[in-house]
Amino acid sequence: MQSPDEFDSALVDSSGCEKSTRVQLxxxxxxxxxxxxxxxxxxxxxxxxxxxxxxxxVVSQEPILFQ
Incomplete structure (x- = not known):
């Protein structure tokens, strides 16, 4: 995956497509x-x-709320 320097990037895909693995790497x-x-x-x-x-x-699908 390559992204231009001047932009933020997002990794978005359907469930089970190794997104979490890529972020962990x-x-x-x-x-x-x-x-x-x-x-x-x-x-x-x-x-x-x-x-x-x-x-x-990382922004998870499941929201986590803190009090």
Whole structure:
């Protein structure tokens, strides 16, 4: 997946299409077995983990409300 720098990106697809897996790979919850995941041609394992998780957001189908 590629996205122009000046735009925010959204990953939208039907249920069961690996969206959660892709986001988890981007946020380094686990590393790919084969291939690589890159942002701006830099592998995500070279980014600071805190920075990645601060800059990649997730909006779930199920709303979560805090009091």
């Amino acid at each position: 981007l946020q380094r919850f686990y590393d790919p077995i084969d291939g690589s995941v890159e942002i701006d041609d830099i592998r995500v394992n070279q980014y600071n983990l805190s920075w990645l998780r601060e800059h990649i957001g």
